[in-house]
Amino acid sequence: MSNNVTCALLLLSLFLSVSPVASSAQSLADRLGYPAGTKLVIIHADDLGETHAVNAAAIKSLEAGAINSASLMVPCPWFPEIADYAKSHPAADFGLHLTVTSERVYYRWGPVAAADKIRSLLDENGYFHHDWDQNPRIKPEEVEIELRAQIERALAMGVRPTHLDSHQYRLIMYGKDLFEALLRVAHAYKLPVFVTRDWFADHPYLQESLRPDDLVLDHTVTIGPEVPPEKWTEFYISALKNLKPGVTEFVIHPGFDDEELRAATRERSTWGSAWRQRDFDFFTSNQFREILVQQNVKLITWRELAMAARK
Amino acid sequence: MSNNVTCALLLLSLFLSVSPVASSAQSLADRLGYPAGTKLVIIHADDLGETHAVNAAAIKSLEAGAINSASLMVPCPWFPEIADYAKSHPAADFGLHLTVTSERVYYRWGPVAAADKIRSLLDENGYFHHDWDQNPRIKPEEVEIELRAQIERALAMGVRPTHLDSHQYRLIMYGKDLFEALLRVAHAYKLPVFVTRDWFADHPYLQESLRPDDLVLDHTVTIGPEVPPEKWTEFYISALKNLKPGVTEFVIHPGFDDEELRAATRERSTWGSAWRQRDFDFFTSNQFREILVQQNVKLITWRELAMAARK
Numbered sequence: 001m002s003n004n005v006t007c008a009l010l011l012l013s014l015f016l017s018v019s020p021v022a023s024s025a026q027s028l029a030d031r032l033g034y035p036a037g038t039k040l041v042i043i044h045a046d047d048l049g050e051t052h053a054v055n056a057a058a059i060k061s062l063e064a065g066a067i068n069s070a071s072l073m074v075p076c077p078w079f080p081e082i083a084d085y086a087k088s089h090p091a092a093d094f095g096l097h098l099t100v101t102s103e104r105v106y107y108r109w110g111p112v113a114a115a116d117k118i119r120s121l122l123d124e125n126g127y128f129h130h131d132w133d134q135n136p137r138i139k140p141e142e143v144e145i146e147l148r149a150q151i152e153r154a155l156a157m158g159v160r161p162t163h164l165d166s167h168q169y170r171l172i173m174y175g176k177d178l179f180e181a182l183l184r185v186a187h188a189y190k191l192p193v194f195v196t197r198d199w200f201a202d203h204p205y206l207q208e209s210l211r212p213d214d215l216v217l218d219h220t221v222t223i224g225p226e227v228p229p230e231k232w233t234e235f236y237i238s239a240l241k242n243l244k245p246g247v248t249e250f251v252i253h254p255g256f257d258d259e260e261l262r263a264a265t266r267e268r269s270t271w272g273s274a275w276r277q278r279d280f281d282f283f284t285s286n287q288f289r290e291i292l293v294q295q296n297v298k299l300i301t302w303r304e305l306a307m308a309a310r311k
Numbered sequence: 312m313s314n315n316v317t318c319a320l321l322l323l324s325l326f327l328s329v330s331p332v333a334s335s336a337q338s339l340a341d342r343l344g345y346p347a348g349t350k351l352v353i354i355h356a357d358d359l360g361e362t363h364a365v366n367a368a369a370i371k372s373l374e375a376g377a378i379n380s381a382s383l384m385v386p387c388p389w390f391p392e393i394a395d396y397a398k399s400h401p402a403a404d405f406g407l408h409l410t411v412t413s414e415r416v417y418y419r420w421g422p423v424a425a426a427d428k429i430r431s432l433l434d435e436n437g438y439f440h441h442d443w444d445q446n447p448r449i450k451p452e453e454v455e456i457e458l459r460a461q462i463e464r465a466l467a468m469g470v471r472p473t474h475l476d477s478h479q480y481r482l483i484m485y486g487k488d489l490f491e492a493l494l495r496v497a498h499a500y501k502l503p504v505f506v507t508r509d510w511f512a513d514h515p516y517l518q519e520s521l522r523p524d525d526l527v528l529d530h531t532v533t534i535g536p537e538v539p540p541e542k543w544t545e546f547y548i549s550a551l552k553n554l555k556p557g558v559t560e561f562v563i564h565p566g567f568d569d570e571e572l573r574a575a576t577r578e579r580s581t582w583g584s585a586w587r588q589r590d591f592d593f594f595t596s597n598q599f600r601e602i603l604v605q606q607n608v609k610l611i612t613w614r615e616l617a618m619a620a621r622k
Binding site for chain 2: 051052053056076077078079080081084105106107108109110112113114115116117124125126127149153156157256258259260263264
């Protein structure tokens with residue numbers, strides 16, 4: 001065997017042993033020191049900063065132990081409230097919920113970067129696009145400018161993010177170019193990105209674009225519009241009883257069904273104020289606490305995962 | 312007498328007879344056809360668009376006849392809600408509350424214009440300055456860019472403003488250069504600006520900068536932090552009983568003392584949620600309706616004033 005081949009095999013073996021992308025679903029759990037088959041869960045709240053009702057519900061959820069991680073929308077008007085909380089609670093597991101859409105009708109926001117640098121992200125009134133159903137030509141280089149501006153504002157305001165994720169999965173599910181823009185920014189700031197193996201089949205570019213040292217979760221659970229309100233508890237209980245081994249992120253949306261959130265979300269019921277109140281109610285219930293114990297679920301945070309990945 | 316002198320005198324006489332700036336306190340009322348001594352009042356709500364609680368209270372006040380005019384903050388996240396209302400209620404008397412500060416702590420907003428075109432208006436995080444107490448060098452040419460962007464967004468979103476005024480009086484009370492930037496924009500869009508004769512003594516540049524054809528109100532009444540909550544009704548009743556002849560604008564701040572507005576304004580009580588609830592309560596009371604009748608007050612709108620001024 002030539003030296004070159006030996007060297008290549010050594011590198012390959014090194015790659016396989018340290019790569020969360022290439023290794024088995026258990027690798028993260030293994031590296032954290034948990035026995036095979038352990039079910040690790042992040043209970044993660046999205047959309048902090050979007051409204052006060054979401055901030056207030058997230059803080060209450062966090063302090064009640066109902067969630068153990070969350071991510072913040074920097075362009076939104078209530079970001080200063082949650083940034084202030086994050087600054088005074090540096091142990092809390094807060095990421096940035098990178099945002100390039102403004103999906104509501106009566107309550108809207110625009111970019112952090114200068115508008116003339118990121119025109120492809122904006123509608124004719126200067127807000128982020130309400131949706132991309134008209135196929136606006138979103139320029140990845142402009143996405144990158146905006147994401148960097150969001151991270152820089154968060155850092156300047158005292159937030160020390162543990163991870164990055166993408167509002168409405170816009171930077172994950174909408175093509176390789178946007179995902180790679182997100183990855184470039186994540187690598188530049190040395191932050192893990194919320195990606196799961198579950199998505200690789202439908203979006204093969206995810207696996208292709210990830211680097212060997214990128215952290216990848218195993219599974220995710222999130223409730224969708226197909227679940228009627230009266231089946232909410234049943235859905236979550238079933239998901240918790242049927243957890244697979246490895247690391248699963250529950251993406252939830254706690255909020256209070258009050259005047260502000262009702263008005264902000266009134267054009268449709270999906271991810272609306274009653275929806276968010278149901279999430280808050282289930283995850284702050286005793287039933288949820290009990291099932292975690294029954295199912296021997298271990299909670300884990302993005303901070304712990306990132307530390308494990310660095311080892 | 313030479314032709315030139317005759318011509319100059321003719322022009323001067325014409326100037327004096329049509330000039331709201333130069334003519335007596337009664338001129339506006341006169342031109343509206345009211346007898347001498349008539350007390351004309353605009354009941355004007357500020358800050359629409361800032362929060363949902365303010366929008367909801369303003370719409371309720373308007374529909375109850377408690378206010379007859381209001382102005383909208385274009386850069387704020389709830390502007391789309393009130394713009395939608397304005398578009399579907401084109402007879403309502405809505406102006407634009409031009410905004411170049413973001414005076415709250417936990418809830419903030421930034422510019423409509425591209426940030427890199429108006430840097431002097433922004434703090435280190437990209438919001439409008441919280442205050443100007445650190446004497447930032449506000450560039451009048453940048454103010455003009457931002458004001459035009461606010462008006463253009465409002466027009467694009469279907470608002471047909473009847474007048475302009477200035478959030479926190481920043482473009483009125485902070486020097487000739489900013490006032491002239493406001494006037495240039497007002498003249499370009501042919502919109503009247505809220506200015507009263509009462510302010511001329513303290514700010515002589517106002518009178519110097521105004522054009523002969525600019526509309527000028529006579530008086531304004533607004534409640535201040537020196538009035539304790541228990542004297543709220545007494546203050547307004549006294550103001551209404553002691554109205555002077557001419558046109559007086561009451562600048563009020565109706566809002567609902569709910570979760571959203573309490574959180575948005577919690578760092579100080581001035582112009583806070585309880586303050587705004589007190590304004591809402593007084594102006595929607597029977598007591599207010601009765602005193603208007605007792606004092607023989609005539610209500611008037613900016614639309615009517617502008618029409619009279621054009622005659």
